[in-house]
Amino acid sequence: MTDRLPHPRVLVFAGSSRTGSYNKALARLAAERIERLGGRPTFIDLRDHPMPLYDGDLEAQQGLPENALVLRRGLADHEGLLIASPEYNGFITPLLKNSLDWLTRPHEGESGLALFEGKLAALVSASPGGLGGIRSLALARQLLANIGVTVLPDQLAVGRAADAFDEGGQLRDEKQMEKLDAICRRLIDSLHRLHG
Numbered sequence: 001m002t003d004r005l006p007h008p009r010v011l012v013f014a015g016s017s018r019t020g021s022y023n024k025a026l027a028r029l030a031a032e033r034i035e036r037l038g039g040r041p042t043f044i045d046l047r048d049h050p051m052p053l054y055d056g057d058l059e060a061q062q063g064l065p066e067n068a069l070v071l072r073r074g075l076a077d078h079e080g081l082l083i084a085s086p087e088y089n090g091f092i093t094p095l096l097k098n099s100l101d102w103l104t105r106p107h108e109g110e111s112g113l114a115l116f117e118g119k120l121a122a123l124v125s126a127s128p129g130g131l132g133g134i135r136s137l138a139l140a141r142q143l144l145a146n147i148g149v150t151v152l153p154d155q156l157a158v159g160r161a162a163d164a165f166d167e168g169g170q171l172r173d174e175k176q177m178e179k180l181d182a183i184c185r186r187l188i189d190s191l192h193r194l195h196g
């Protein structure tokens, strides 16, 4: 391993603002695992960065919301992304889409898309349903590819999420825990290879 990027930085967030969000729980756990595996994660809660629904008139009149600028800076400071994507009617959530839409807009001559270029992402999801929100992952993958992000093939969809976490926030299922670790490890290793 090169020492040029000893601790790849990974921005970790979920597409849900809900207090008891399973996806936030999964994102927090992923951040914990990334740190343990030698990465430098930053967990952000999109609830702390509310933005209006994207509107071209609003953008023309007021520019980007302050929170979009905060997230842009966060994005610029990280080489990797780990996103926990909840599933609404087989899709990604409006929160995730809206946040990414604002982030891709240009600001003061700087392209929003350029911020995503070269980023590497991993995707996970959780749902109370049996499929764990897996349908949202295909769409999140497509959206990220559209904006220039390379997404790792490995993913984890945690079904029956209401019972999936123990009191300490760990996944009860050992195999799911191993899968999450494998995803985080691959993300870190790939970031090393990409930036080394």
Ligand SMILES: Cc1cc2nc3c(=O)[nH]c(=O)nc-3n(C[C@H](O)[C@H](O)[C@H](O)COP(=O)(O)O)c2cc1C
Residues within 6 Å of the ligand: 014, 016, 017, 018, 020, 021, 022, 023, 024, 086, 087, 088, 089, 090, 091, 126, 127, 128, 129, 130, 131, 132, 133
């Ligand atoms: C509008 C809406 C649509 C939903 N559609 C799906 C769905 O298609 N598949 C699924 O597994 N869960 C679906 N759910 C249930 C969510 O998975 C559940 O609310 C989950 O807790 C959301 O993620 P969170 O816990 O991170 O907030 C839906 C929930 C809402 C509010």
